[in-house]
Amino acid sequence: MNINNIIIDTDIGDDIDDIWAVVYALINPQFKVRAISVTSGNVDYKAKLVAKILKELNQTDVLIIKGKAILNGCNAQQRWLNDFTDYEGEITNEYNLAYQTLFNKYNDITIFELGPINDLANFIKSFNNKEKINLIMMGGAYKKGYLGEDKPEAEANLIYSYSAFNELIKSIKITLLPLDVCRSLIINKELYQELLKSKKKNIKLLLDNYHIWQSDYLGGAKKFNLLESTSVLFDIVVPLYYLYGNLFKVENLKIKSNEKGCLIEGEKEIKIATLVNENELMNRYVADLLRY
Numbered sequence: 001m002n003i004n005n006i007i008i009d010t011d012i013g014d015d016i017d018d019i020w021a022v023v024y025a026l027i028n029p030q031f032k033v034r035a036i037s038v039t040s041g042n043v044d045y046k047a048k049l050v051a052k053i054l055k056e057l058n059q060t061d062v063l064i065i066k067g068k069a070i071l072n073g074c075n076a077q078q079r080w081l082n083d084f085t086d087y088e089g090e091i092t093n094e095y096n097l098a099y100q101t102l103f104n105k106y107n108d109i110t111i112f113e114l115g116p117i118n119d120l121a122n123f124i125k126s127f128n129n130k131e132k133i134n135l136i137m138m139g140g141a142y143k144k145g146y147l148g149e150d151k152p153e154a155e156a157n158l159i160y161s162y163s164a165f166n167e168l169i170k171s172i173k174i175t176l177l178p179l180d181v182c183r184s185l186i187i188n189k190e191l192y193q194e195l196l197k198s199k200k201k202n203i204k205l206l207l208d209n210y211h212i213w214q215s216d217y218l219g220g221a222k223k224f225n226l227l228e229s230t231s232v233l234f235d236i237v238v239p240l241y242y243l244y245g246n247l248f249k250v251e252n253l254k255i256k257s258n259e260k261g262c263l264i265e266g267e268k269e270i271k272i273a274t275l276v277n278e279n280e281l282m283n284r285y286v287a288d289l290l291r292y
């Protein structure tokens, strides 16, 4: 089995989908997550959240990197953190230095971008070996918007980082996974019952966070019935694309983001996934969660 070196850049802790992607990558033996960087919001809270996840999964060898706090988040999983302080792993504020060091150490790293790309783009701008960067990002909307919206609309990751994104796509290889291929990634009733029945610690961790988020979160995300399904798990599309890319249709298109975070015609061709076999993807996702 190939072991793939991964760094995850995430705005975990506001919307709930990040934790479903992060835990999946951590427990899947096909990945070796080397670091998790937290961005966009209350990065102290987010770093603590990642620390508790790593501790629960016995993976405190994964480096935690704090980005800049640029937005006010909603700290929706604070209650799960409780008063967690007992963490023996490494947490650094030196975002650029940490990424540089990881790229010096490992030859083949893939970056999973699960949030706005400002901090990562700032590092890449200063990085001399841009050809080493292989980046898969959840972001944008090509022909579809959020669930139920059949025309493209502004997507949150690009709203908060459109200028950094436009700069970045001129200089590196990027695969973009827009709302078109993740807006319907919900664990449906049948599969969800399998998770509810499971005794696995990893799954309990995910469900505990989901339940707390549903009860405490005051933001704009759509609420779902806790007994019947998850909410939309946008970010899981990134690790799933990496493993199961054959379930996606991928095109090379000249695009960029406008200042509202909508994709428009651009100058540089990038890889963008435009269709996916959602049912098969979710079957594999849940089967993997139950297996590992």
Ligand SMILES: [Ca+2]
Pocket (backbone or CB within 6 Å): 010, 011, 012, 015, 017, 018, 114, 115, 235
């Ligand atoms: Ca996210």
